Amino acid sequence: MPPLAVTRSGTGPPLVLLHALGLSRRAWDPVLPALTARFDVIAVDLPGFGDSAPLDGQAGDEQSEVSPAELAQSVADLLDGLGISLPHLAGNSLGGWVALELAELRPVASVTLLSPAGLWRRNTPLYDRISLRASRWLAQHAAGTLSRLVRYRLGRVLVLGQTHGRPMRLTAGYARAAVEALGRSPGYDVALAGTTRRRIAATGLTGVPVTVAFGSRDLLLRRAARRVDQLPPQTQTATLPGCGHVPMSDDPDAVAALITRTATRAAARPALERESRVSLTNRM
Numbered sequence: 001m002p003p004l005a006v007t008r009s010g011t012g013p014p015l016v017l018l019h020a021l022g023l024s025r026r027a028w029d030p031v032l033p034a035l036t037a038r039f040d041v042i043a044v045d046l047p048g049f050g051d052s053a054p055l056d057g058q059a060g061d062e063q064s065e066v067s068p069a070e071l072a073q074s075v076a077d078l079l080d081g082l083g084i085s086l087p088h089l090a091g092n093s094l095g096g097w098v099a100l101e102l103a104e105l106r107p108v109a110s111v112t113l114l115s116p117a118g119l120w121r122r123n124t125p126l127y128d129r130i131s132l133r134a135s136r137w138l139a140q141h142a143a144g145t146l147s148r149l150v151r152y153r154l155g156r157v158l159v160l161g162q163t164h165g166r167p168m169r170l171t172a173g174y175a176r177a178a179v180e181a182l183g184r185s186p187g188y189d190v191a192l193a194g195t196t197r198r199r200i201a202a203t204g205l206t207g208v209p210v211t212v213a214f215g216s217r218d219l220l221l222r223r224a225a226r227r228v229d230q231l232p233p234q235t236q237t238a239t240l241p242g243c244g245h246v247p248m249s250d251d252p253d254a255v256a257a258l259i260t261r262t263a264t265r266a267a268a269r270p271a272l273e274r275e276s277r278v279s280l281t282n283r284m
Contacts, residue, residue: 003052003053003078004044004045004046004047004052004074004075004078005025005044005045005050005051005052006025006042006043006044006045006078007025007032007041007042007043008040008041008042008043009032009036009041010032010035010036010037010038010039010040010041011036011039011040012038012039012040013039013040013087013088013109013263013267014039014040014042014084014086014087014088015035015039015040015041015042015087015088015089015090015259015263016042016044016075016079016084016087016088016089016090016099016102017035017041017042017043017044017090017091017095018044018046018075018089018090018091018092018094018095018096018098018099018102019043019044019045019046019049019050019091019092019093019094019095020092020093020094020095020117020245020246021093021094021117021132021188021191021192021195022049022132022135022136022139022181022182022185022188023049023050023092023178023181023182023246024045024049024050024051024177024181024185025043025044025045025050026050026174026177026181027092027178027246027248027249028043028248029174029248030174030248030249030252031248031252031255031256031259033252034252034253034256034257035256035259035260038260038263039088039263042082042084042087044075044078046071046074046075046094046095046098046187046191047066047071047074047187048066048185048186048187048188048190048191049181049185049187049188049191050181050185054186054187054190055070055074055187064190064193065190065191065193065194065196066187066190066191066193066194067194067195067198068094068097068098068101068118068194068195068198069101069104070194071094071098071101071191072098072099072101072102072104072105073105075098075102076102076105076106079106085107086107086108086109087108087109088108088109088110088111088112088259088262088263088266089102089103089108089110089111089112090111090112090113090114090259091111091112091113091114091116092114092115092116092246092247092248093114093115093116093117093245093246094117094191094195095114096113096114096115096116096117096118096212097116097117097118097195097200099111099112099113099116100113100116100118100200100202100205100231103202103204103205103208104202104204104205108205108208109208109209109263109266110208110209110210110211110262110263110265110266111205111208111209111210111211111262112210112211112213112258112259112262112263113210113211113212113213113231114213114240114247114248114255114258115213115214115215115218115220115221115245115246115247116200116212117195117221117225118195118198118199118200119199119200119221119225119226119227119228119230119231120199120224120225120227121199121224121227122199123196123197123199124195124196124197124225125222125224125225127222128220128221128222128225129192129196131162131220132192133192135162135163135182136182136183136188136189136192139179139180139182139183140183143179143180143183146159146179147176147179147180150170150172150175150176150179151172152172153168154168156168156170156172156175159175159179160175160178161219162219162220162244162245163219163220163244163245163246164244164245164246164249164250165215165216165217165218165242165243165244165247165250166217166242166243166244166249166250166251167244169249169250170249174249199230200230200231201230202230202231202232204232205232205234206232207234208232208234208266209234209236209262209263209265209266210231210232210234210235210236210262211235211236211237211238211258211261211262212228212231212235212236212237212238213237213238213239213240213247213258214226214239214240215239215240215241215242215243215244215245215247215250216239216240216241216242216243217242217243217244217250218243218244218245219244219245220244220245221245236262238258240254240255240258241254243255
């Protein structure tokens with residue numbers, strides 16, 4: 001399996017960041033300053049995205065597909081190679097789905113889901129499939145035009161308004177990198193195909209703190225794609241005001257705070273369990 005590209009920085013408990021379909025680890029750049037002050041942050045390029053090579057067959061014909069579980073296995077192998085045993089996870093969109101699949105494969109400390117994909121009853125909703133394929137086509141066939149448009153604030157609204165709640169706040173460099181990543185990802189089409197007839201079914205994660213949050217301006221995931229009852233029963237829900245489907249650049253402080261709160265819940269678990277055992281012993 002080809003190695004995955006990562007950016008690792010900061011000190012503290014390990015925190016793995018997983019990006020959305022068509023993006024790269026650079027999508028997390030806005031929140032890194034806040035997170036690296038508290039965590040050993042490992043931002044990952046999933047196979048076939050950013051600087052990571054595709055899995056075998058991932059860049060093949062249009063009939064092939066790669067599931068979120070296969071992407072998660074590649075991250076599990078990475079963590080094994082790095083000697084990381086109990087990481088916190090945070091994932092956006094497809095990255096959120098991959099985070100849950102990863103948590104089914106190996107122990108994790110906590111999971112923060114930002115607008116996760118896969119929370120639908122059967123197949124990916126038609127609206128989402130059309131939107132994702134249209135965005136991909138434009139990024140591949142009109143990359144030059146889009147790159148010129150995002151030099152301007154209004155252009156950033158037109159190009160990235162569906163995925164970002166505050167596109168006028170984005171820098172031209174960030175917007176251009178997002179367009180380029182979407183158009184150049186060799187793993188995009190097979191990863192999208194791998195989600196179309198699947199959904200999240202998180203059966204494990206007993207006792208692991210899980211938080212799911214959607215931006216109030218998320219125009220991509222509509223009600224049919226937000227079936228949070230498919231998540232573990234201990235999941236806490238939150239809203240990110242003013243944020244879109246990719247909230248890290250819309251409100252970095254709010255996203256970093258949400259991830260930190262979920263991790264703090266995990267840190268409190270051993271103490272609560274010890275207190276419960278002591279209380280039970282005292283009553284015996």
